[in-house]
Amino acid sequence: MVNNQNMANAIRALAMDAVQQANSGHPGAPMGMADMAVALWSKHLKHNPLNPQWINRDRFILSNGHGSMLIYALLHLTGYDLPVSELKNFRQLHSKTPGHPEVDITPGVETTTGPLGQGVTNAVGFALAEKLLAAEFNRPGHDVVDHHTYVFLGDGCLMEGISHEACALAGAWKLNKLIALYDDNGISIDGKVQPWFVDNSAQRFEAYGWNVIGPIDGHDPKAVSDAIAKAKKVADKPTFIICKTSIGKGSPNRQDTSKAHGEPLGAEEIGLTRAALGWTSAPFEIPADVYEAWDHKTFGAKAESTWDAQFAEYAKAFPELAAELKRRMAGDLPKQFAQVAVEAVAQAHTQGETVASRKASQLALEAFTAAMPELLGGSADLTGSNLTNTKSTPAFRVDDSGAVVKTEDGKIGRHINYGVREFGMAAIMNGVALHGGFIPYGGTFLTFSDYSRNAIRMAALMKRRVVHVFTHDSIGLGEDGPTHQSIEHAASLRLIPNLDVWRPADTAETTVAWSVALTNRNKPTALLLSRQNLPYAPKNGDAIGNISRGAYVLSEPSDIGLNKKAQAVIIATGSEVQLALKAQRLLAERKIAVRVVSMPSTTTFDREDVAYKRSVLPAGLPRVAVEMGVTDFWWKYGCAAVVGIDSYGESAPAGVLFEHFGFTADNVANTVQVALQKR
Numbered sequence: 001m002v003n004n005q006n007m008a009n010a011i012r013a014l015a016m017d018a019v020q021q022a023n024s025g026h027p028g029a030p031m032g033m034a035d036m037a038v039a040l041w042s043k044h045l046k047h048n049p050l051n052p053q054w055i056n057r058d059r060f061i062l063s064n065g066h067g068s069m070l071i072y073a074l075l076h077l078t079g080y081d082l083p084v085s086e087l088k089n090f091r092q093l094h095s096k097t098p099g100h101p102e103v104d105i106t107p108g109v110e111t112t113t114g115p116l117g118q119g120v121t122n123a124v125g126f127a128l129a130e131k132l133l134a135a136e137f138n139r140p141g142h143d144v145v146d147h148h149t150y151v152f153l154g155d156g157c158l159m160e161g162i163s164h165e166a167c168a169l170a171g172a173w174k175l176n177k178l179i180a181l182y183d184d185n186g187i188s189i190d191g192k193v194q195p196w197f198v199d200n201s202a203q204r205f206e207a208y209g210w211n212v213i214g215p216i217d218g219h220d221p222k223a224v225s226d227a228i229a230k231a232k233k234v235a236d237k238p239t240f241i242i243c244k245t246s247i248g249k250g251s252p253n254r255q256d257t258s259k260a261h262g263e264p265l266g267a268e269e270i271g272l273t274r275a276a277l278g279w280t281s282a283p284f285e286i287p288a289d290v291y292e293a294w295d296h297k298t299f300g301a302k303a304e305s306t307w308d309a310q311f312a313e314y315a316k317a318f319p320e321l322a323a324e325l326k327r328r329m330a331g332d333l334p335k336q337f338a339q340v341a342v343e344a345v346a347q348a349h350t351q352g353e354t355v356a357s358r359k360a361s362q363l364a365l366e367a368f369t370a371a372m373p374e375l376l377g378g379s380a381d382l383t384g385s386n387l388t389n390t391k392s393t394p395a396f397r398v399d400d401s402g403a404v405v406k407t408e409d410g411k412i413g414r415h416i417n418y419g420v421r422e423f424g425m426a427a428i429m430n431g432v433a434l435h436g437g438f439i440p441y442g443g444t445f446l447t448f449s450d451y452s453r454n455a456i457r458m459a460a461l462m463k464r465r466v467v468h469v470f471t472h473d474s475i476g477l478g479e480d481g482p483t484h485q486s487i488e489h490a491a492s493l494r495l496i497p498n499l500d501v502w503r504p505a506d507t508a509e510t511t512v513a514w515s516v517a518l519t520n521r522n523k524p525t526a527l528l529l530s531r532q533n534l535p536y537a538p539k540n541g542d543a544i545g546n547i548s549r550g551a552y553v554l555s556e557p558s559d560i561g562l563n564k565k566a567q568a569v570i571i572a573t574g575s576e577v578q579l580a581l582k583a584q585r586l587l588a589e590r591k592i593a594v595r596v597v598s599m600p601s602t603t604t605f606d607r608e609d610v611a612y613k614r615s616v617l618p619a620g621l622p623r624v625a626v627e628m629g630v631t632d633f634w635w636k637y638g639c640a641a642v643v644g645i646d647s648y649g650e651s652a653p654a655g656v657l658f659e660h661f662g663f664t665a666d667n668v669a670n671t672v673q674v675a676l677q678k679r
Contacts, residue, residue: 007042008034009034012250013277014077014286015070016031017283021283022090022264025262027260027265028067028185028260029183030073031248033067036152037070040224041060042221045150046148046303047296049075054300056145056304058147059110063153065101065114068099068100069087075107077286078295079294079300082106088284100112101113110122110126112461115458116160117159118160118458121162121165122434125430127238128428128432129432129435131175132437134146139317139321142313142318144311144322151179152180153181154183154185155183155188155193155197156188165423166421168419170238171208171210174209176238176402178238179239179241180238180241182243184242185244190258201242209237212240212242213240213242215243216242217243227241235402236401236402247260248260251272330436331465334372337518340371341518345544348507349539356530358530358531361529362389363507368514370392372518374439376414376441378441379417379444380421381417382443383415383417396413396415396417422448423455425444426456426468434464441466441467441469443468446470446489446490447484449489456468456493460523460524465518471529472486473489474530475487475649475650476531476657478657479651480651482648486629490528494633500526500603500604501602502516502525502527502601502604503574503601505537508547510527512547512548513527516601532654535578547598550603550607551571551598551599551600553597553615555581557593560584564593566595567622568623568675569622570596572597577598580596584596585665586666586669592672592676623639626668628645630646631644640678643667
């Protein structure tokens with residue numbers, strides 16, 4: 001009979017061998033957490049290696065993702081499509097075993113982890129999605145959404161401030177299906193953490209409203225398994241299990257030292273460790289009986305088959321609900337989406353309202369949230385400013401028992417009060433998107449995108465559909481001053497690969513931006529919106545249809561009665577488009593013909609074909625860009641001049657600031673004229 005110790009030692013051996021072969025990696029964490037993994041993966045985790053995407057699987061997240069060989073060893077041993085050749089290729093180009101776990105690269109990996117604290121925050125998003133879907137779709141006798149989210153995390157995750165933001169929310173939301181196992185080994189890269197990490201983690205999590213178990217011996221699989229079993233019985237709280245462990249467990253000279261953390265043990269120490277563990281197999285070799293003990297394919301297939309039968313009964317009783325759940329978990333938009341989008345854009349164009357683009361966003365959301373129950377909104381304590389709530393998205397609340405509160409007509413809340421937690425909100429939304437069933441969006445001021453930036457980057461890296469609503473996008477917010485006035489943020493966000501950034505000028509552009517964001521299955525979107533009102537910009541010909549291409553010709557000289565070919569092009573975004581149109585008229589009075597191009601999404605326009613780009617920005621015509629932000633970004637479009645801001649803002653009414661920084665029609669017109677004179 002294979003005992004728990006042999007199963008754990010298989011993980012330790014594979015971790016040592018892979019890190020040694022790569023000459024890079026972190027062997028200590030996998031070796032220390034191996035017994036915890038035996039308890040969870042062999043006794044509790046509900047999963048099917050033959051179908052890593054089974055809807056009702058438990059989710060496992062390795063928040064301390066530097067210990068990636070733990071999850072790779074587990075996936076290999078339990079029967080996922082991760083052969084030993086991939087373990088031998090650890091941290092090498094194009095392998096399925098990258099340095100940190102990456103979703104969509106390795107079968108069985110649920111999220112990309114590595115930036116500490118974000119994994120456990122993603123886990124909160126996973127558990128939130130499960131709770132909401134269960135409340136929406138389960139019916140008496142038919143619990144088709146019923147799974148746990150398990151997360152391993154370490155000292156680093158708890159030191160990162162994002163863990164406070166997310167874990168406080170998990171307690172407030174009573175996410176009882178969330179179970180966190182803390183690898184409490186007291187070691188980080190710089191050594192023993194005592195001099196700089198003195199938190200009482202048990203009291204901290206109790207204060208959040210979590211159920212706290214331990215400290216327990218993290219090297220006793222039975223004790224860990226018993227703790228997990230207790231946690232699963234708790235109905236109104238998430239659980240935090242403190243597991244005391246030794247980093248580099250089994251290594252005679254590296255155990256309990258920082259030397260086990262982030263470097264190979266070395267051939268000599270590996271030999272000593274093998275002897276200490278009683279592990280006699282050669283590198284990357286696992287005895288057949290150990291493989292058999294770990295193999296989960298039969299158990300997993302049976303668990304999924306049982307659920308399939310339950311879902312079939314559910315589908316008979318509730319065919320529309322079953323079809324809707326499958327659609328949403330597949331990430332498909334409703335059949336009527338295209339029509340809803342067309343009608344919403346047409347209405348915006350017909351009505352031509354003068355409103356702030358943040359209000360235009362809310363008007364678009366009214367249409368989309370009514371047609372799309374998967375839209376899950378929220379705001380970081382700025383709902384009244386971000387305007388992310390709609391008639392179709394009541395506030396998300398839970399009662400004292402932990403149950404999701406429903407409206408009188410049985411609907412769940414779909415607008416989340418995240419509190420002042422921008423980073424937590426962004427990473428929780430990533431977890432929601434990764435789980436499936438919802439398209440999350442959340443709002444804050446654009447200047448606070450700095451707080452959430454790394455989670456935005458992770459959404460882009462993971463190719464997940466998450467929408468960030470950033471309002472108060474410029475000096476146009478006025479008296480709040482430079483701390484709140486976004487100068488560099490638009491350009492900064494545009495630098496993130498695979499992130500679409502939109503800065504719309506009116507209601508039609510805003511509605512199109514939302515439509516494109518919702519159809520972008522494989523990328524997140526940032527919407528940069530104004531606080532001040534913006535007049536509707538009249539559109540002729542193909543303009544409406546071309547908004548979705550990121551930039552389009554908004555106004556030709558002939559549109560304002562000047563029958564001359566354009567001599568220059570003004571490129572503008574957002575609130576500055578109205579300024580460009582006014583400058584165009586001033587220049588027309590001087591007999592200078594100018595084309596105005598609205599470029600609401602530079603990232604989208606940059607993906608267009610060369611022919612379209614040339615049709616919008618013809619060669620040979622001087623280009624002048626106008627945007628209330630740093631000028632450096634715009635030179636890539638071959639501009640002759642840029643009307644922008646290369647300093648921080650000031651505290652004053654918006655109109656005063658526009659004059660002070662040169663955002664006037666006269667200054668734009670004069671800038672164009674000077675550019676023409678220099679030719």
